[in-house]
Amino acid sequence: MDALEAIMTTRAMRRLRPDPVSSEDLWTCLRAAQQAPHGGNVQLLRYVVVTDKGLRARIGEVYRKAFDVYADAFQNETPAARHLADNIGSAPALVFFLMPVMEWGGGLDIGPLHASIYPAVQNFCLAARALGLGTTLTTVIRVHQAEALELLGVSSGFEIAALVPVGHPEGSFGVAARRDVKELVRWI
Ligand SMILES: Cc1cc2nc3c(=O)[nH]c(=O)nc-3n(C[C@H](O)[C@H](O)[C@H](O)COP(=O)(O)O)c2cc1C
Structure with missing residues (x-):
């Protein structure tokens, strides 16, 4: 797939089919993730991939509880x-994308x-997206982060930067509505 088409049509795909995703596809996505830039090339990011059905269900409960708190607090539920x-x-x-809890920059x-x-x-x-899989970048599970990390068996020292559900989408990909970038740029 053309890179620009993938960029323009990658959006929150929240309705996913339960059919499995191949490990090969997941590895391809993980390799693409690891290829991203990292400050100082230190590569501190760690990943946890959960496909176990029972564990997914328990994580789902934690996510739902966290989302309920968020939706109540912000009155922002679609x-x-x-x-x-x-x-x-x-x-x-x-x-899961895990980030170490650490001082970064030594005061700089x-x-x-x-x-x-x-x-x-x-x-x-x-x-x-290039493989036809839907994803959503989510962070709301941080509301109950300790519970989620315990389920993952992750001891202290890491926090959840993102939880990305992956699956074959129910709907089709399209270009999401965004503000016109021309209104937001000062070109000098
Ligand atoms: C930092 C960040 C955190 C987000 N957290 C959540 C989340 O916890 N749950 C969720 O459903 N969507 C989450 N989103 C997805 C946004 O709501 C979504 O990108 C936005 O509504 C635009 O959706 P669209 O790309 O389909 O237009 C998050 C996005 C970002 C960038």
Whole structure:
């Protein structure tokens, strides 16, 4: 697939079919993620891929609880986001992007650690799109992060930067509505 087409049509795909995704495809997406830039090329990101059905269901419960807190606090619930919250455990793969808890920059402002994590998450989503797989970058599970990390068997020292459900989409890919970039650029 043309790279620009993949970029323009990668969006939150929250309605996923439960049919399995091949490990080969998941590895392709993980390799694409790992190929992203990292500050100082230190490559601190770690991944946990969950395909075990029972564990996905338990993670799904934690996600739903976290989403309920978020939706109450922000009064910002769309039908698609609720659908994902109620069904994320049925997505065939749940991919966690873990970031170490650490001081970054030794007192120098060289940018937040997150800046070395999200390019990888987006690469993962773009590769998935190229393979016809739907994804959504989610972070709301951080509301109940300790519970989620315990389920993953991750001890202290890491936090969840993103949880990306992956699966074959129910709907079709398209270009999402966005503000016109021309209104947002100052070109001098
Ligand atoms: C940092 C970040 C966190 C997000 N967290 C969530 C989340 O927890 N749950 C969710 O359903 N979507 C989440 N999203 C997806 C956004 O809601 C989505 O990208 C936005 O609504 C645009 O959707 P679209 O690409 O389909 O137009 C997150 C996106 C970003 C960039």
